[in-house]
Amino acid sequence: MNELISVIIPVFNAEPYLRQCVDSVLAQTYDDIEVILVDDGSQDQSGRICDDYQSVDRRIRVIHQENGGTSDARNHGLEIASGRYIGFVDCDDFIDPTFYKVLHDLIVSHQSDIAMVSYRTVENSKVSVRDDSGDERVLNREMSVQELLADRKVQNYVWNKLYRRELFETLRFPVHNVYDDVVIMYELFQRSSSVAFREEALYNYRIRRDSIVHTDSHRKREDALRAVLDRFIAVEKDFPSLHTVNAYAFVLWMVRLYSYTVIENDSDDAFIRDRMPMLRSLCAEEESKITKLLKPEKKVILYAMLWDMDGARQVVRAVRLAPLKTEKRGQI
Numbered sequence: 001m002n003e004l005i006s007v008i009i010p011v012f013n014a015e016p017y018l019r020q021c022v023d024s025v026l027a028q029t030y031d032d033i034e035v036i037l038v039d040d041g042s043q044d045q046s047g048r049i050c051d052d053y054q055s056v057d058r059r060i061r062v063i064h065q066e067n068g069g070t071s072d073a074r075n076h077g078l079e080i081a082s083g084r085y086i087g088f089v090d091c092d093d094f095i096d097p098t099f100y101k102v103l104h105d106l107i108v109s110h111q112s113d114i115a116m117v118s119y120r121t122v123e124n125s126k127v128s129v130r131d132d133s134g135d136e137r138v139l140n141r142e143m144s145v146q147e148l149l150a151d152r153k154v155q156n157y158v159w160n161k162l163y164r165r166e167l168f169e170t171l172r173f174p175v176h177n178v179y180d181d182v183v184i185m186y187e188l189f190q191r192s193s194s195v196a197f198r199e200e201a202l203y204n205y206r207i208r209r210d211s212i213v214h215t216d217s218h219r220k221r222e223d224a225l226r227a228v229l230d231r232f233i234a235v236e237k238d239f240p241s242l243h244t245v246n247a248y249a250f251v252l253w254m255v256r257l258y259s260y261t262v263i264e265n266d267s268d269d270a271f272i273r274d275r276m277p278m279l280r281s282l283c284a285e286e287e288s289k290i291t292k293l294l295k296p297e298k299k300v301i302l303y304a305m306l307w308d309m310d311g312a313r314q315v316v317r318a319v320r321l322a323p324l325k326t327e328k329r330g331q332i
Helices: 018-026 046-055 070-080 098-112 142-150 180-192 218-238 240-263 276-293 295-307 310-318
Strands: 005-010 035-040 060-065 085-088 114-125 126-130 135-142 161-164 194-206
Touching: 005 018, 005 046, 005 060, 005 070, 018 035, 018 046, 035 046, 035 070, 046 060, 060 070, 070 142, 070 180, 070 276, 085 098, 098 114, 098 161, 135 142, 142 180, 142 194, 142 218, 161 295, 194 310, 218 240, 240 276, 240 295, 240 310, 276 295, 295 310
Parallel strands: 005 035, 005 085, 035 060, 114 194
Antiparallel strands: 085 161, 114 126, 114 161, 135 194
């Protein structure tokens, strides 16, 4: 039986980090693996590095394309992937040697469609570990979506997971949306029978202030809100029993996006104001349940937004949320 894992790595201007990334994938204790490097129009030596690896290791396949973004690169990788399972690694990150062995064992032993583990964040010499207890559990479809919306242990990242290939038969990443993870993770969880999760940090996520997700922009915030709104609508239709946590997830993102609009001194908050009637309606309906789930500083900002959007800017500055310091890739 084919137990091949296809690992898709979108590559763009990652010359300082790419070798560590690829070497970590090639060093996996699970050896039935192919690595698809998609050079997304890099302007440094990343493309040449990809070709060098392909010339010395037959497990590696390289695609060169004009710059189309991470989603487009992932989609092209999916088109040529031949594995029974699909994994994604970002080109500036790296993985522990047992990463794919653990994920494969989780999928097989629990007969799940998706397996996931925890991760570390790496910023210069500082390493932070998230959820490394070793606990293991299996979530059914509704439970997994609920955990995804709650945004605590299960989050909107494609890279700390392994997927059965069948999930992608009619599904591709949305192109030209920085927050493609938010869009596609719900679709993947909605299509899966179960998700197996082990709290063991085996993926190393590198925080780069110059990467696309850490270079803040107005367009990025609009992309994020559009993705979250689309997800909210889909969950209301597919899982009406999850209305409360779905409302919480939407409110949480509204607070995040407004906060970073203020922190980045962006005066154009029209895209937030346009959704304030929806925010007010959800809070009027589920206020006590939503605010119980929010952290104190976000609760303060929410109430300030509901009271006076202009005045809320001063509240955000007073709370002094650190921009993109504690949030992870795929989130604000």
